Amino acid sequence: MYKLILATRYLLKRRITYFAVLAVALCVFIVVVVMTVMTGLVGDFKEKNHDFAGDCVVSSESLVGFPYYEDYVGKLEASEAVEGVSAVIRSYGLLSPRGRDVNRGVEIMGIDPARHSRATGFGDTLHHRREDVAKAFVPSYDPNLPGCVLGIDLALERDSNGGYAYDSSPRRVGFSISCFPLTARGALAGAGTALANTKTFYYSDHSHSGLARVDDSIIYLPFDEAQALCGMAGATKRINAIHIKFKPNVKLQAGCEDVRRLWAIFKTEKANESQAYLLNTVAVQDWKVHRRTLIAAMEKEQMIMGAMFGFVGIVTVFIVLVVFYMLISHKSKDIGVLRSIGVSNVDIIELFGGFAFMVGLAGSGLGVLGGWQFLLRINSIERWLFAHFEFQVWDRTMFAIGDIPSEVSPKVLAVIVVSAIAACLIGALIPSWQAVRLRPVETLQVNQL
Amino acid sequence: MSDNDVVLKSKGLGKSYRMGATKVEVLKGLDLAVRRGEFVAIIGASGSGKSTLLHILGALDKPDKGTVSFEGRDLGRQSGRELNRFRNKMVGFVFQFYHLLDELSVLENVSLPTMASRSILGWFGCRRRAKKRAVELLVQLGLGERIKHKPYQLSGGERQRVAIARALMNKPDLLLADEPTGNLDSVTGNGILDVFEELNKAGQTIVMVTHDDRIAERAGRIITLADGKIRT
Numbered sequence: 138m139y140k141l142i143l144a145t146r147y148l149l150k151r152r153i154t155y156f157a158v159l160a161v162a163l164c165v166f167i168v169v170v171v172m173t174v175m176t177g178l179v180g181d182f183k184e185k186n187h188d189f190a191g192d193c194v195v196s197s198e199s200l201v202g203f204p205y206y207e208d209y210v211g212k213l214e215a216s217e218a219v220e221g222v223s224a225v226i227r228s229y230g231l232l233s234p235r236g237r238d239v240n241r242g243v244e245i246m247g248i249d250p251a252r253h254s255r256a257t258g259f260g261d262t263l264h265h266r267r268e269d270v271a272k273a274f275v276p277s278y279d280p281n282l283p284g285c286v287l288g289i290d291l292a293l294e295r296d297s298n299g300g301y302a303y304d305s306s307p308r309r310v311g312f313s314i315s316c317f318p319l320t321a322r323g324a325l326a327g328a329g330t331a332l333a334n335t336k337t338f339y340y341s342d343h344s345h346s347g348l349a350r351v352d353d354s355i356i357y358l359p360f361d362e363a364q365a366l367c368g369m370a371g372a373t374k375r376i377n378a379i380h381i382k383f384k385p386n387v388k389l390q391a392g393c394e395d396v397r398r399l400w401a402i403f404k405t406e407k408a409n410e411s412q413a414y415l416l417n418t419v420a421v422q423d424w425k426v427h428r429r430t431l432i433a434a435m436e437k438e439q440m441i442m443g444a445m446f447g448f449v450g451i452v453t454v455f456i457v458l459v460v461f462y463m464l465i466s467h468k469s470k471d472i473g474v475l476r477s478i479g480v481s482n483v484d485i486i487e488l489f490g491g492f493a494f495m496v497g498l499a500g501s502g503l504g505v506l507g508g509w510q511f512l513l514r515i516n517s518i519e520r521w522l523f524a525h526f527e528f529q530v531w532d533r534t535m536f537a538i539g540d541i542p543s544e545v546s547p548k549v550l551a552v553i554v555v556s557a558i559a560a561c562l563i564g565a566l567i568p569s570w571q572a573v574r575l576r577p578v579e580t581l582q583v584n585q586l
Numbered sequence: 587m588s589d590n591d592v593v594l595k596s597k598g599l600g601k602s603y604r605m606g607a608t609k610v611e612v613l614k615g616l617d618l619a620v621r622r623g624e625f626v627a628i629i630g631a632s633g634s635g636k637s638t639l640l641h642i643l644g645a646l647d648k649p650d651k652g653t654v655s656f657e658g659r660d661l662g663r664q665s666g667r668e669l670n671r672f673r674n675k676m677v678g679f680v681f682q683f684y685h686l687l688d689e690l691s692v693l694e695n696v697s698l699p700t701m702a703s704r705s706i707l708g709w710f711g712c713r714r715r716a717k718k719r720a721v722e723l724l725v726q727l728g729l730g731e732r733i734k735h736k737p738y739q740l741s742g743g744e745r746q747r748v749a750i751a752r753a754l755m756n757k758p759d760l761l762l763a764d765e766p767t768g769n770l771d772s773v774t775g776n777g778i779l780d781v782f783e784e785l786n787k788a789g790q791t792i793v794m795v796t797h798d799d800r801i802a803e804r805a806g807r808i809i810t811l812a813d814g815k816i817r818t
Contacts, residue, residue, distance in 0.1 A: 138701050138704070138710075139694075139698055139701040139702055142690070142694065142701075143687070143689060143690070146689035146690065147689065150689050470685060471687055473685070474685045474686075474687060475702065476646070476673070477644070477646055477673060477679045477685075478673060478674055478679075478698060478699045478702055478752075479670040479671060479672070479673035479674025479675070479699070479702060479703065480670065480674075480702045481666065481667070481670050482666075484702070576646070576647060576648075577646045577647075578641045578646045578647040581646070581681060581685060
């Protein structure tokens with residue numbers, strides 16, 4: 138009981154402990170804010186990549202693609218683990234608005250919009266055809282024209298707030314798409330006298346995935362048209378990838394294992410086919426591995442931030458250690474008195490441990506509260522700063538970020554609070570241990586007072 | 587002196603300190619016996635080892651040589667836990683500079699030895715009795731009006747009386763006082779000695795260290811310490 142009373146009194150009556158509490162609160166505040174924003178950004182980025190890729194992707198590393206896919210798609214669709222399957226053509230081409238003498242390189246994705254929406258989050262990225270995804274390639278102004286879905290940054294300009302000037306319906310704009318068809322051996326196939334296949338598509342909708350690299354470089358075309366443009370619609374049709382979504386109760390790794398098993402069976406069945414060699418270029422990957430080049434960079438940034446805040450934690454431990462060292466040095470008389478009335482070393486360490494726990498709890502409580510309140514207002518603060526000083530954390534004309542993530546994760550908070558308390562306990566342990574190692578009589582000497 | 591009456595006994599006590607390169611021998615084979623109910627004053631010049639002896643008798647320090655036994659038990663053979671229990675239950679200390687805890691009230695300071703010997707639940711079980719005992723002691727020592735005060739709100743004499751109440755809280759067999767009046771004026775010091783005399787009359791065994799012959803005369807027996815040994 139005396140430990141509780143003394144620890145509470147040390148906390149409330151000693152001005153120096155307020156500095157310890159303040160140091161912990163500041164560190165916790167910074168870590169809460171930065172970790173919430175970073176975790177939010179990384180989480181959001183991963184979610185968008187997941188939406189873009191589906192759960193699992195069977196894809197060829199070669200632009201030539203792989204054949205016989207209909208049989209494999211059939212096997213996947215028959216699997217109990219699979220909810221949606223989408224065969225995809227992926228290639229590169231040149232895009233030029235009709236009537237303008239400019240062109241730019243784009244990534245072409247040939248999809249069946251309805252199937253692709255069942256396998257990925259494609260349908261939710263549409264603007265005009267979100268409720269009727271099957272008609273994504275049907276321009277509302279002329280249903281007979283071949284449509285295309287542009288990445289939003291190819292279709293619309295962004296303002297300084299990161300917003301787009303949406304039209305109530307898509308404007309009638311035609312784009313010439315040129316592709317370079319490849320043979321099954323990887324050579325340029327040629328199209329008549331030209332090396333490129335060119336066809337005009339009309340803007341029917343745009344896709345806003347929230348991924349900068351997707352939104353400013355991808356153009357979605359109808360599957361059959363893209364297959365023909367890329368020279369994959371010959372006698373043996375080819376595709377580049379299959380995007381797969383698993384049923385909700387299926388775990389990612391288990392689902393991917395099932396897809397790999399089916400792929401092995403399929404590959405064995407097709408081993409004697411003429412283009413079976415193309416099947417060797419195919420890999421089955423979960424969405425994280427498939428998008429690893431992008432995700433890994435973000436995760437590395439998050440890791441570096443974590444390491445930096447590890448240093449902040451070390452500084453906290455040091456500050457608390459210094460404060461406790463000073464405090465316990467001033468309290469050596471108390472330790473002597475307590476020893477003289479029969480209090481054990483362990484009890485004295487517990488007393489200062491309890492005190493450190495209270496400092497950690499009070500500091501992290503204040504830090505969490507402050508961080509939470511700040512995060513609640515972080516976007517309005519940023520908007521105010523932009524309105525008055527034109528300051529933005531992320532320039533919305535460059536970064537595909539809407540609001541700054543501010544959703545506080547209870548898990549992250551718990552980790553931060555526990556770490557702060559642990560830092561305080563570590564900071565208190567060394568001086569406490571040193572203090573109890575003194576003989577009681579040393580701390581009670583007159584010349585020690 | 588019957589061995590049954592002896593509550594505290596030391597035999598061949600030796601203690602030395604190192605001051606730089608010099609080794610100072612403070613106690614040189616000291617023998618001492620204190621009977622139950624005695625009021626013993628140990629006097630000696632400054633640096634004669636009086637306080638060192640008192641600390642060794644109360645198990646706050648360890649001798650280099652010799653033994654201290656309390657009620658027949660050798661303190662040198664006791665475990666850390668047993669020594670803690672000895673300091674908590676068997677002996678009460680009164681220091682020259684009172685050594686009260688500034689963060690606690692007078693009542694809490696006095697109750698501290700009882701609180702320290704119990705868990706939180708144990709304390710809740712006995713806190714009424716403990717509080718009653720602490721208040722009785724404070725009233726007995728003339729501090730009934732001061733129980734909620736903090737030590738820094740009291741005079742020197744009042745603080746020393748609080749320290750005495752704390753030392754008596756667990757009804758120890760032995761009260762050890764290290765220059766209890768050393769920091770007080772003569773009137774206040776006499777008041778403290780009056781308290782010691784009353785306690786001794788009630789059967790309390792007291793060993794007091796002082797450098798002042800006049801104060802020592804208030805005790806029942808005077809032991810003079812010189813050259814690390816007792817000179818009777």
